[in-house]
Amino acid sequence: MRRYQWILAIVLAVAPGLAQPSDAREGARNSSEAQFFPASGERGMVSSQDALASRVGAQILASGGNAIDAAVATGFALAVTLPRAGNLGGGGFMMIHLAATGKTIAIDYREMAPSAASPEMFLTSDGDVDRTKILGSGLASGVPGTVAGLVHVQRRYGRLPLIDVLSPAIALARNGFKVPYALADSLEKSKKRLQADAGSAAYFYKPSGVVYVQGETLVQTDLADTLSRISKFGAEGFYQGAVAEKIVAQMARSGGVITRQDLKNYRVVEREPVCGNYREHQVCSMPPPSSGGIHLVQMLNILEGWNLRALGHNSADYIHRLAASMQRAYADRSQYLGDPDFVDVPQSRLTDKRYAESLRQQIDVKHAIASAEVAPGLREQRVESTETTHFSTWDAEGNAVSNTYTLNWAYGSGVAVIGAGFLLNNEMDDFAAKPGARNSYNLVGGEANAIAPAKRPLSSMTPALVFDKKGLPLLATGSPGGSTIITVVLQVVLNFLDFNMNIAEATAAPRIHYQWIPDQLYYEVGISKDTLHRLKNMGHNIGATPRRLGAANSIAAKPNGGTSGIADYRREDAAAVAESIRD
Ligand code: GLY
Secondary structure, eight states: OOOOEEOOEEEOOOOTTSOOOEESSSSOOOTTGGGGOOOTTOOOEEEESOHHHHHHHHHHHHTTOOHHHHHHHHHHHHHHHOTTTOOSSSEEEEEEEETTTTEEEEEEEOOBOOTTOOTTTTBOTTSOBOHHHHHHSGGGOOBOOHHHHHHHHHHHHOOSOHHHHHHHHHHHHHHOEEOOHHHHHHHHHTHHHHHTSHHHHHHHSOGGGOOOOTTOEEOOHHHHHHHHHHHHHTTHHHHSHHHHHHHHHHHHHHTOOOOHHHHHHOOOEEEOOEEEEETTEEEEEOOTTBSHHHHHHHHHHHHTTSOHHHHOTTOHHHHHHHHHHHHHHHHHHHHHOSOTTTSOOOHHHHTOHHHHHHHHHHOOSSSOOOHHHHSOOOOOOOOOOOOOEEEEEEOTTSOEEEEEEEOSSTTTTSOBOTTTOOBOOOGGGGSOSSTTSBOTTOOBOOGGGOOOTTOOOOBOOOOEEEEOTTSOEEEEEOOOOGGGHHHHHHHHHHHHHTSOOOHHHHHHSOOEEOOSSSOOBEEOBTBOHHHHHHHHHTTOOBOOOOSOOOOOOEEEEOTTSSEEEEOOTTSTTOEEEEOOEEO
């Protein structure tokens, strides 16, 4: 590594109304100035859900790494410091913008169903879905994609040796780190589920099940050994050899079916991003097997037909149009979306401006239309979940990365691989285990998302990049939140582009969520009572207030060069960290 002295500026995770972005330079963004990004020589930024991991990413930038090196280092560090969502045993999606060529690439490292998977594997003799099996057993896991994905992008687009980007994560695991508040709190809350698994009980709790308190040191030696193998042997150090053997042995202990060959067969796919023009900007995100990109573009296309700014931010008229657009998008999601390597997804039709116009014409701007009239479906109360995590990185050259990855639920299936130190996902629940029935997010899937061997389950993860009219990146954003991910990203983008908010304001503003089924409009605290009253009068069913909707860790270009970063205040311990170099 090159040697620099560096300092790190950690800001943010602040209260709404007080939000200030973490800036690599002074000044605030506005949309017209934002066309002038970036002057060369400006500094980079990392924003993630955990301050230690953001520092690791910023350190990699300061050591001469690019945004991709920083993203990979952050991703591996989160696997150590944020075990509820950072992972080796899950999967995700990464959007990469390369400044030198102007190219944007969508990396699919989503989990794949094992070869023994079948459409009936989670059905009981009564034809119902066995919720325990699909969420909390060895069978719940798809073949993990994270290690293959991170190693792939680092080798192809990174600049530093793999060992350099993995070293900080190895050190955090081997030497331990001080347990931050959020981790102590979530381990306490997940105690029952995690202590039911021998591996998780041993890795995340003290002997006799005592929970770590904030400030105590958590050492993860088996995880450090696994990370070391990856640093020496690349992805093969995970998908073959000792770690693979441990995964297969864990399958035998917990009733799973992932085989050596399934691990060997895992493949990362580089896909064309889904991009759409929204007013004067271009918005790009992940294509299937994520539904995120298609429905983000579809909703923006619908909304483009109205002057949202004139309606007023979070006014009843604005929220009504948001909800109506969300209703149409989630209805389509339930029917058309699945793994494009298995089914034909009508992507161009769904993202067509004329299709959006026809949907807009069906929307009554004065009254809500019941979901049953938009398409048939079930109605259930949804439960907000806190799984999944998003981080963004950006370097001085204008390379930008937007990455969302997950174990599905917090701590995935709760099953840890004994001897290897990491948790496995429960991503099989993102398939339509029984087409037409709801999953744990009350999302309804169709035959397009039915289970099949080697298929990737449909996702809502929406890592997004926004570009100005010259094609320069303006914003990297994304969020956790299960089914709420797409609507959270939509609102961050609209706040930033239509309402001219800086990235801190765009992140802090209260959010709503609507997903067709259940026919309920959810809102965060901060939407005015008058507005809610008006929405009720328009015919909306107002749902219970969730504690929070998503957590967008974003980076935006600053008008005269450099970046502003924000870590969403909705998650404790999140931080945006600016690379800062002194001679
Ligand atoms: N597991 C949540 C998602 O991929 O959307």
